[in-house]
Amino acid sequence: MKKYWLLKSEPDTFGIDDLKKKKREPWTGVRNYQARNFMKEMKVGDLCFFYHSSCEIPGISGLCKVTRVNQVDETQFDPRSEYFDSKSKKENPTWVCVEVGFVKKFKNLISLTELRKEKKLSKMTLLQKGSRLSVQPVKEEEYVFITKTFKI
DNA sequence: GCCAACGTTGGC
């Protein structure tokens, strides 16, 4: 059963255009257990909305798909990385991630403001008050509604 | 195990 997800990224650091250029990218830098656990649930072929956060117009910028699962996030072992984790052991890495591949960039970014206008999306995790998870599940109905409602 | 203090996220 294919599942749907949403991944947040700051476009100034790594946006949909960067993924388009690189084609594939390991989703490193997640340092929240709940977010990591969702990545552990992902299967190859699952689709993920690519969300731009902390920027001028936050919103969903495109689509990507899971291309590899259970990847070790190497940044946890790099002392120069901002994601370095001194407590993580090579033989049992704390942080694992998935690799994602570019699928498409939406013709128009679906802004957070537009998403909030949709009553059918009111239960969406992204739109809940105080929701900061950088990796979150998206219900199939939500995925279908969004891809049908907006010109992507 | 509680909880205050601190750090981070992310919209505005």
Add this chain to the structure above:
DNA sequence: GCCAACGTTGGC
């Protein structure tokens, strides 16, 4: 840059 909401840390 502000600040609300949430997560983590560490003393007790």
